[in-house]
Amino acid sequence: MKKNFLFAAFTLLTVFAATxxxxxFEWEKKIKNVKATVKVMSNGELFxxxxxxxxxxxxxxxxxxxxxxxxxxxVTFTGWExxxxxxxxxxxxxxxxxxxxxSKTERxxxxxxxxxxxxx
Numbered sequence: 508m509k510k511n512f513l514f515a516a517f518t519l520l521t522v523f524a525a526t527x528x529x530x531x532f533e534w535e536k537k538i539k540n541v542k543a544t545v546k547v548m549s550n551g552e553l554f555x556x557x558x559x560x561x562x563x564x565x566x567x568x569x570x571x572x573x574x575x576x577x578x579x580x581x582v583t584f585t586g587w588e589x590x591x592x593x594x595x596x597x598x599x600x601x602x603x604x605x606x607x608x609x610s611k612t613e614r615x616x617x618x619x620x621x622x623x624x625x626x627x
């Protein structure tokens with residue numbers, strides 16, 4: 508009985524830790540009209556935005572629409588760049604999107620339904 512209780516408590520803590528992400532970051536600066544490429548990481552589940560002007564920089568956003576999770580998709584976005592908390596390792600800087608869009612050619616090439624998404 509005690510083992511079941513500890514397992515349930517651990518599971519609840521894990522779920523709460525996994526869901527408390529976007530609001531936990533400190534948003535440093537606003538970035539506008541950044542041209543980037545969507546890239547899939549080796550695990551196949553994480554997608555990052557790599558700016559075309561700085562290939563070594565990567566952004567991670569939980570707001571990236573499912574439709575835009577295509578390796579090689581060229582996008583333009585506006586949003587807030589976050590600060591990585593101390594003692595935390597991330598695959599890229601946190602990004603809070605305000606809007607993200609693609610060109611007409613990218614929309615046709617990847618057969619996308621929407622060319623622009625806006626977030627509040």
